[in-house]
Amino acid sequence: MDERIPQGDLRRFHALAVTLANESRQIIHESLKAGFEIKHKPDYSFVTSVDLKVEERLRELIAARFPTHGIIGEEYPPTRADAEFQWLIDPIDGTEDFVHGIPLFGTIIALHHQGKPIVGLIDQPLLGTQVSATLGGGTYYNQQRIRLRDNDATPSGSERVILSARANFTRYGDHGHFFDKIVRAHPNHRIYRTCYGHVCAITGAADAALDYGNRIWDLGASQILTEEAGGKYICVQEVEVADGGKIYGAVFGKARLVASIASVFETQKRSE
Amino acid sequence: MDERIPQGDLRRFHALAVTLANESRQIIHESLKAGFEIKHKPDYSFVTSVDLKVEERLRELIAARFPTHGIIGEEYPPTRADAEFQWLIDPIDGTEDFVHGIPLFGTIIALHHQGKPIVGLIDQPLLGTQVSATLGGGTYYNQQRIRLRDNDATPSGSERVILSARANFTRYGDHGHFFDKIVRAHPNHRIYRTCYGHVCAITGAADAALDYGNRIWDLGASQILTEEAGGKYICVQEVEVADGGKIYGAVFGKARLVASIASVFETQKRSE
Numbered sequence: 001m002d003e004r005i006p007q008g009d010l011r012r013f014h015a016l017a018v019t020l021a022n023e024s025r026q027i028i029h030e031s032l033k034a035g036f037e038i039k040h041k042p043d044y045s046f047v048t049s050v051d052l053k054v055e056e057r058l059r060e061l062i063a064a065r066f067p068t069h070g071i072i073g074e075e076y077p078p079t080r081a082d083a084e085f086q087w088l089i090d091p092i093d094g095t096e097d098f099v100h101g102i103p104l105f106g107t108i109i110a111l112h113h114q115g116k117p118i119v120g121l122i123d124q125p126l127l128g129t130q131v132s133a134t135l136g137g138g139t140y141y142n143q144q145r146i147r148l149r150d151n152d153a154t155p156s157g158s159e160r161v162i163l164s165a166r167a168n169f170t171r172y173g174d175h176g177h178f179f180d181k182i183v184r185a186h187p188n189h190r191i192y193r194t195c196y197g198h199v200c201a202i203t204g205a206a207d208a209a210l211d212y213g214n215r216i217w218d219l220g221a222s223q224i225l226t227e228e229a230g231g232k233y234i235c236v237q238e239v240e241v242a243d244g245g246k247i248y249g250a251v252f253g254k255a256r257l258v259a260s261i262a263s264v265f266e267t268q269k270r271s272e
Numbered sequence: 273m274d275e276r277i278p279q280g281d282l283r284r285f286h287a288l289a290v291t292l293a294n295e296s297r298q299i300i301h302e303s304l305k306a307g308f309e310i311k312h313k314p315d316y317s318f319v320t321s322v323d324l325k326v327e328e329r330l331r332e333l334i335a336a337r338f339p340t341h342g343i344i345g346e347e348y349p350p351t352r353a354d355a356e357f358q359w360l361i362d363p364i365d366g367t368e369d370f371v372h373g374i375p376l377f378g379t380i381i382a383l384h385h386q387g388k389p390i391v392g393l394i395d396q397p398l399l400g401t402q403v404s405a406t407l408g409g410g411t412y413y414n415q416q417r418i419r420l421r422d423n424d425a426t427p428s429g430s431e432r433v434i435l436s437a438r439a440n441f442t443r444y445g446d447h448g449h450f451f452d453k454i455v456r457a458h459p460n461h462r463i464y465r466t467c468y469g470h471v472c473a474i475t476g477a478a479d480a481a482l483d484y485g486n487r488i489w490d491l492g493a494s495q496i497l498t499e500e501a502g503g504k505y506i507c508v509q510e511v512e513v514a515d516g517g518k519i520y521g522a523v524f525g526k527a528r529l530v531a532s533i534a535s536v537f538e539t540q541k542r543s544e
Contacts, residue, residue: 044430096432100477103399127375158316160368167459180452187439191463205372 005118005135013119014134016065017109021123021130023061024054024091024107028098028125038099046095051075054091054107062087069111074217086112088220094194103127104196110220120221120228122195122202131199131225139229141203148204148231150254159207159257161186162197168213172241175212181264182210198222201253202229208253210261212237219248226252234258236265277390277407285391286406288337289381293395293402295333296326296363296379300370300397310371318367323347326363326379334359341383346489358384360492366466375399376468382492392493392500394467394474403471403497411501413475420476420503422526431479431529433458434469440485444513447484453536454482470494473525474501480525482533484509491520498524506530508537 028050037049055075062071063079070083074090087110092098094105103126111119121132131146133139139146151159163182169175183189190197190206195218201209202225211219223233237249251261300322309321327347334343335351342355346362359381364370366377375398383391393404403418405411411418423431435454441447455461462469462478467490473481474497483491495505509521523533 044427100432100472101475102472102477155316160372163463165459165461166455167461170459176456179455183438183451183455184448187437187442188465189437189439189463190465191435191461193460193462200372200374203373205374 005113010118010134010137013066013111014132014137016062017111017119017121017132018130020058020061020089020109021107021121021132023057024109025123025125027054027057028092028107046099047075048092048095048099050098051092051095055089058089058091058109072217072220074215084114088112088217090195090217090220093218094192094196097194104192104194106195106199108195108217108221110217110224112220117220117224120224122199122221122225124196124199127196129199131202133221133225133228135224135228137228139202139225146203146229148202148226148229148254150256151207154207157186158188159186160200160205161189161257161261162200162206162209163189163191164210164212164214165191165193168211171213172239172247178212178264182261185264186261195222198225198252202226202231204254206253208251208257208261210236210249210251212249213247214249215245216248219250222250222252231255232258234262236262277385282390282406282409285338285383286404286409288334289383289391289393289404290402292330292333292361292381293379293393293404295329297395297397299326299329300364300379318371319347320364320367320371322370323364323367327361330361330363330381344489344492346487356386360384360489362467362489362492365490366464366468369466376464376466378467378471380467380489380493382489382496384492389492389496392496394471394493394497396468396471399468401471403474405493405497405500407496407500409500411474411497418475418501420474420498420501420526422528423479426479429458430460431458432472432477433461433529433533434472434478434481435461435463436482436484436486437463437465440483443485444511444519450484450536454533457536458533467494470497470524474498474503476501476526478525480523480529480533482508482521482523484521485519486521487517488520491522494522494524503527504530506534508534 031050055073069085070080072078090108098105106124109121118135123130166179169179200206226233232255233252303322327345341357342352343359344350362380370377378396381393390407395402438451441451472478498505504527505524
């Protein structure tokens with residue numbers, strides 16, 4: 001069981017998350033002015049000198065402030081993998097968008113204690129928006145407390161649902177049938193391919209988001225951000241893959257719709 | 273055949289388009305501060321007092337400057353439908369996003385002469401970006417000339433394709449099979465549901481866009497914006513619907529990819 005974290009500690013952890021996000025935002029803005037290097041990873045996904053620089057700097061700041069904490073980031077191997085407290089970092093979520101000037105990328109920062117999220121933050125450097133939450137302390141969008149409510153006025157089928165691209169459903173197995181079923185049930189969908197979709201579901205700009213086939217650092221902040229706003233978060237996928245890592249999928253946002261979308265995965269699991 | 277339009281006239285038409293876009297941007301920013309009314313149309317799509325205010329103001333400005341020109345807008349009936357010059361206006365393309373604080377909506381302005389586009393402009397008030405073109409004069413993105421090039425480096429299937437939501441393929445007939453085929457062929461897709469997707473394809477931030485099941489004011493600017501940037505624009509749908517209007521679909525962006533996506537519609541037409 002999770003021990004209770006003192007309020008003062010939660011405040012200090014949250015303050016560091018905000019410092020990390022602001023540092024990331026500054027590096028990203030400077031790099032967009034000064035220019036940066038672009039490379040392809042073996043799977044043809046993009047990585048830039050900015051992803052690396054942000055993660056390096058964030059790792060330094062975490063190590064200086066909380067040297068016993070572990071760090072799991074997208075670009076470098078985990079450090080102190082057995083620590084109780086683990087920081088999860090995606091320095092630029094949506095590097096492909098960043099490279100092409102689409103402003104929907106963001107920095108994702110989370111702190112988990114014994115596997116349970118206690119701080120979560122998503123920052124959008126070019127949109128100038130930041131959403132953050134601490135355990136028991138609520139979710140804030142640019143310093144304003146936010147609360148998700150179910151929306152009775154929206155007719156069924158008209159709800160705005162954010163989805164992963166179909167590529168996410170076929171990368172580690174043939175799960176395209178989930179995509180096909182959900183686009184039919186929720187034809188008013190948007191696909192952003194970045195954490196901007198998470199922010200939409202957390203703030204109520206969309207009614208729910210389904211993110212599928214992603215890593216822990218992609219989803220590390222969104223459970224606490226959703227739950228502290230009064231929404232629902234359901235994990236619908238947690239599988240080990242060939243490289244030894246795990247792949248996750250989750251639905252989150254307004255409670256009733258989230259339950260309805262998640263049920264697609266239950267039904268299909270039973271019929272497999 | 274189209275008569276040749278004097279350069280001086282084209283410059284004056286383009287100058288008015290920019291004036292209209294700036295006026296629209298100002299009204300939108302003011303309305304976001306002051307608040308506005310939201311209503312649903314019979315099809316549950318959104319309309320706000322801002323859509324109406326922008327279109328009214330743009331109609332006034334056009335009528336004052338070019339009183340013989342016709343105007344076709346999303347929110348009011350056409351005026352001077354038999355005029356040679358027709359302005360096409362979508363005051364807020366993506367009203368649903370506008371209402372929910374998603375900054376991807378925009379104002380679309382085009383001038384057609386005898387059915388042929390001679391000026392096109394898309395403005396994104398919250399992103400602070402504007403793309404515009406005149407016949408023979410090139411396409412400009414925030415005052416900078418842009419040129420689309422085919423990208424040999426991107427492996428087939430990895431191209432970034434912007435799509436309409438599946439809702440657009442089923443609204444006026446069961447064309448969902450086009451959506452299903454294209455999401456499989458191009459799994460690295462994004463769905464924005466606003467003219468931001470057009471801007472991505474026109475500026476090369478995405479490799480191509482397919483917009484389907486839309487009205488003339490949604491697509492009025494994108495042909496000239498694409499072609500003047502050196503890209504390709506192919507109309508894949510032009511059908512009359514019950515209300516007496518017409519529905520359009522088009523693929524546009526980098527030439528080779530556009531031809532490949534458009535061929536899906538050709539193949540399927542032949543096999544019907």
